[in-house]
Amino acid sequence: MPERYAGFAGYTAAMTKPGFPLDADTVTNYLSRVRQYLAWLDIAALDGDPLTDPAARDWAARDYRAHLLTVLKRKPATVNAHLTAIDDFNRRIGLGPAAAKRLGLPNLAPRALDQRAQVRFLREAERSPARDRAMAYTAFYAGPRIHELVALNVDDLRISARKGVLIVRMGKGGKYREIPLHPKLRAELQTWLTERAMLPSAGTGTGSVALFLNARGGRLSARAATGVLNGIADRAGLTVGADEDFTTHVLRHTLGTTLARRGVDVVTIAELLGHSLETARRYTLPTHADRQAAIDSLTVDE
Numbered sequence: 001m002p003e004r005y006a007g008f009a010g011y012t013a014a015m016t017k018p019g020f021p022l023d024a025d026t027v028t029n030y031l032s033r034v035r036q037y038l039a040w041l042d043i044a045a046l047d048g049d050p051l052t053d054p055a056a057r058d059w060a061a062r063d064y065r066a067h068l069l070t071v072l073k074r075k076p077a078t079v080n081a082h083l084t085a086i087d088d089f090n091r092r093i094g095l096g097p098a099a100a101k102r103l104g105l106p107n108l109a110p111r112a113l114d115q116r117a118q119v120r121f122l123r124e125a126e127r128s129p130a131r132d133r134a135m136a137y138t139a140f141y142a143g144p145r146i147h148e149l150v151a152l153n154v155d156d157l158r159i160s161a162r163k164g165v166l167i168v169r170m171g172k173g174g175k176y177r178e179i180p181l182h183p184k185l186r187a188e189l190q191t192w193l194t195e196r197a198m199l200p201s202a203g204t205g206t207g208s209v210a211l212f213l214n215a216r217g218g219r220l221s222a223r224a225a226t227g228v229l230n231g232i233a234d235r236a237g238l239t240v241g242a243d244e245d246f247t248t249h250v251l252r253h254t255l256g257t258t259l260a261r262r263g264v265d266v267v268t269i270a271e272l273l274g275h276s277l278e279t280a281r282r283y284t285l286p287t288h289a290d291r292q293a294a295i296d297s298l299t300v301d302e
Helices: 007-015 024-041 054-071 076-092 115-126 130-142 146-151 183-197 222-235 248-261 266-273 277-284 288-296
Strands: 157-159 164-168 177-180
Touching: 007 024, 007 076, 024 054, 024 076, 024 222, 054 076, 115 130, 115 222, 130 146, 130 183, 130 222, 130 248, 146 222, 157 183, 164 183, 177 266, 222 248, 248 266, 248 277, 266 277
Parallel strands: none
Antiparallel strands: 157 164, 164 177
16 A cells, blocks of 8 residues: 555554444455555546545546446446445545445345355355354344344343244344244254353353354454354355355345245334335345346247
């Protein structure tokens, strides 16, 4: 990174500080996108300093938007994601977001795993250790955000012989919600709780309450949890990364899309995932696979 962009070091330090409100995937993506933007600034022909001058900031963001779209051939959603990261960086260095319009997006449901990818992920999870298996099934069948997953405590589970509930006490926007446990998830959580109780470190410090523990017996971090889920996806042959098949957030989208395809109303989906109704309605939109199936269904005269 060019020395004149020393502010990036402070930005990185702030973003990676323990307890930062964004999940590990988002932090990684923001840092990568801002790094790419600053590297481009160093070779671009610009008027003024885009890191101190608001007008130059706006021109730079618009030029970079065009660069991503026309030179690097990025998709509109990816371009918009880069602009969001750049706005966050500009805001944190005291400059404020740039006046650069977002690109229009196709009216599609959020990216989700197709049926084949879901099966591959679940089969690889089944081969994982009890803790990792329970985490994977929790992410898949209950859809918590990664920071909600690692914030779970043992007493956030209410499990009986035939049913169970997972409680997210402080979700995004401070929302509280209760998620009924799928039978498969209930069984895996019971297996993990039995194994967890036998760990020598489970009764001390944060290990006395946290549901998912690290090797030292403390609460598992969001970054470590992301690594566990990404590792399962990678071993399942899914491409891991912000613009690829799998991120931890795609598991939430997969749950929402599956529920919508099975006729669950958007109010219930919103309550289960901690969404607004507007966000939950996106799951009722067609996916790329739906559009492809529509085209493939056309008559062929051979």
